[in-house]
Amino acid sequence: MGRRKGRPGAQAAPNGLRGASLPGGGRRAARAGGGRRGRGGRRRCWQPAGTHAAPRPTWPAALPPSATAAARCPLTSGEPRFVDPTPADRFDIYRKVPKDLTQPTYTGAIISICCCLFILFLFLSELTGFITTEIVNELYVDDPDKDSGGKIDVSLNISLPNLHCELVGLDIQDEMGRHEVGHIDNSMKIPLNNGAGCRFEGQFSINKVPGNFHVSTHSATAQPQNPDMTHIIHKLSFGDTLQVQNVHGAFNALGGADRLTSNPLASHDYILKIVPTVYEDKSGKQRYSYQYTVANKEYVAYSHTGRIIPAIWFRYDLSPITVKYTERRQPLYRFITTICAIIGGTFTVAGILDSCIFTASEAWKKIQLGKMH
Template structure:
C-alpha cells in the first residue's frame, strides 16, 4: 500500500514549494487582486450566457409538398365602401376564388376612422317577398321560385334566384352587367341602396385566406371581379370613373407568429394621388420553422417585398384598379432552433478563463519582479563603485 502511495506521489505534476522560500511582493498582491476581479467578471459573463438561450439558424432545401399556405391580413381602405370592396384570390394552377367571404370580416368606417358597422358575410339577400318569376308575374302561394337570368341561362332549366346568381350567369357568358338597376333580384336585395347609404365611407377588411402552397396572388378591388379568357375584368354594375385605392396595411403575415419574426408590410400606408391605378406588392415568401427551447415547433413563413404602382395611363383594359399582392415561394427553407449552451461547454470556458488569466498574471508578475531585482542590483553595484 505504501508503495502505491509513493508511486502516486511521483506522478504529482504540481510539486509544492516550502513556504520558507516564498517571497511575497506588493506588485504580486496588486496583480492577484486585479486578476481575481477579471476572473469574476468573465465568470459572471459566461454563466449569464449559459442561462440564456441561443438561436441556431440553418438553411435547407424545402422539400415539402401538398401543404396549404395561410395568409392573415388586416387592411384599411379609407375611401372605398365595404359594399364595393371585393377580395379575390387565384394561383398559377388556375384555381380561382372570387368575392371571398369565408373567414372575412368587414368593418364600415367613417371619414374619421370610427367603426360604424361590423359585417361578416358581405351583402346578403333578404327574405323573398313575391319576386318576379322567370316566366313573368310574381311568386304566388306554394309556387316554387325560379328567377330569370335575363338572357344568360345556359339551359332551359337554369334559375337565378339572387343578384349574385345573375351576375355569375353573366360572368360565364362573358357579359358585363350594365343594367343591374333593371334586374329584379338586385333591386330587391338593395345593392344600389347600400352603395348610396355607404357613400363617403371607408372599409377595414381583415381575416385569413388558406390557399395552395404555390405562386399566386390575392387582391382587393372595387366591385365584383371575374375571370374570363385569362383576362381580369370588373363587373360594370359598380364601376365609376375612378377609385381612390389609398390603403393602410395594418398587418400582413404568411403563417403563424413566432418570436423574432418581422413582417415588412405591417403598418405600411400608401396615399393615392392619381385618378385610378393598380398598386402591386411583389412578395417572396420564405418557409420558416421555429423550434423553441421546450421543443415546440411553429411552421410559418417570412417574406420580403417590392412595390410598384401602375397609374391610369398604363393600366390597360385587362386590368382593374385595386391593390394586388403577388406572392411566390422560395425553394430555400430557414430553420431557427433555440438551445442552451451545454454544461461541459460552460466548464471548458471557465477553465480556459481561470487558466489563461493565471498564466498571463504570472508572466506579468514575473516580468515586474525580475525587473525590480535588476534595478535594485544595478543600484547596489553603482553604490559600491561610488
C-alpha cells in the same frame, strides 16, 4: 555530582528544541526535517524547551501503521509536526510550499488584484453567453411543412378609408385553376369614417403555387364609377406568427404601408417572393412561417373599352429555399472548459509577469548595491 552526563558523541538539539526529552532516555540530536528515528525506525518527536512541567509524551502501547500523524507524534498544540508521507501521498502533484519559504511583495499584490478582477470580468462574460440562447440559421432546399396539405395560411388586415364596405371584396386565383370571387369565409368588414370607409380583416389559405389575391370591387352587385383605392396595410403575414426577439425577419414586410396620398383611381401591384421559414426551439418543437420580399408599382390601367376598374393586387411566388432558425445553448462542458482556461491562463500569465518584475527588481537592487560599494 547530581548532574548526569550525556552519552559520549551526543549532538546538540536544534535551536528552540534544547532540553527536549526523548522517549527512550537521554538527549538526542534532531535530524533536519522532523527529528531522528529511534530504534525500530520509528520517528521521534521533539518536545520544545521550557515545557518540562508538562507531562512527558509517551508512545502508545500499540499503534497501527495507518495511525494519524497527530497520534504518532503528540506534540503540543500549534507546534509543527513532521510526518512520513503515506504511499498515496507520493502521487500528489500539487506539492505544498510552506509559507515561511515565500515572500509577498507589493507588486505581486497589485498583479493579484488585477488578475482576480480580470478573471471575474471574463467569468461574467462567459456566464452571460452560457445563459443567453443562441439563434443559428441555415438554408436548404425542401418543403418543410409537408403536413399542411399544400396550403399556406394568410392573414390580411387592410383599411380603405374612402370605399364603402358593401363594395369591398377579396378575390383569389392561382395556376392550379382556382378562381374565387368575393371570398367571405373567416373575414370581417368594419365600417370606418361613419360608413364612408372600410377595414377588411380576413383569414384564408392559398395553394403552394404561383397566384394572386386582390382586394377590389369585382364582387359588388353594382360597380362604382370612381372607386377610391387609397389604403393602409396593417398586416400581411403567411403561416404561423413568430414573435421571437432574436429573429429579425420580414414576416410582415408590408405592415404599415401607407398609400393614402396615391392616385385614387390607380391600381396597386405588390409582387411578393415568399420564403418558407422554420423555427425550432430548444425543446425541438417546430413552427412554420413564411417571410417575403416585396416590390410594388402604382398605375392607372386602360383597355380598348376604357379605364379598367382599379384593385389592390398581391401577386406571389414561392422560393424553393427554406430558412431554418434553431435555438441553441452552449453545452455545460464547453462552459466549464472555458472557465478553466480563463482561470489557468490568467494565473499563469500573471505569475510570469510577477516573476519577471520581481527578477528585474532584484537585479536593479544588486546593481544599486554594487554602485554603493
